[in-house]
Amino acid sequence: MGFGLPGDDRADLQLVRRARAWFAVLRELGADDPEQPTFRPLTVKGSLWSYSVNRKRGTRMRPGSLIERANTDMVERGVPVSERNKAGR
Numbered sequence: 001m002g003f004g005l006p007g008d009d010r011a012d013l014q015l016v017r018r019a020r021a022w023f024a025v026l027r028e029l030g031a032d033d034p035e036q037p038t039f040r041p042l043t044v045k046g047s048l049w050s051y052s053v054n055r056k057r058g059t060r061m062r063p064g065s066l067i068e069r070a071n072t073d074m075v076e077r078g079v080p081v082s083e084r085n086k087a088g089r
Helices: 015-028 063-077 081-088
Strands: none
Touching: 063 081
16 A cells, blocks of 8 residues: 555545546536536436426435435445345335
């Protein structure tokens, strides 16, 4: 476990490298305007997910988002996958 060498940390802990890579993707897609949100979903083909013009932010959460957040919390608490699957249904 060294310090300062690029390959020393686990990939999931290299937050600066990951953030720079995400900003590079946004530049490539032409979506790096500071007025736009930094974090937004991509489609399976790698383009930006587009929302309807009439979308009201903060009024409701997609069911999938809620399940993803709950699953993350359960993983952190060490809940077995079989119990997480039951809770997600």
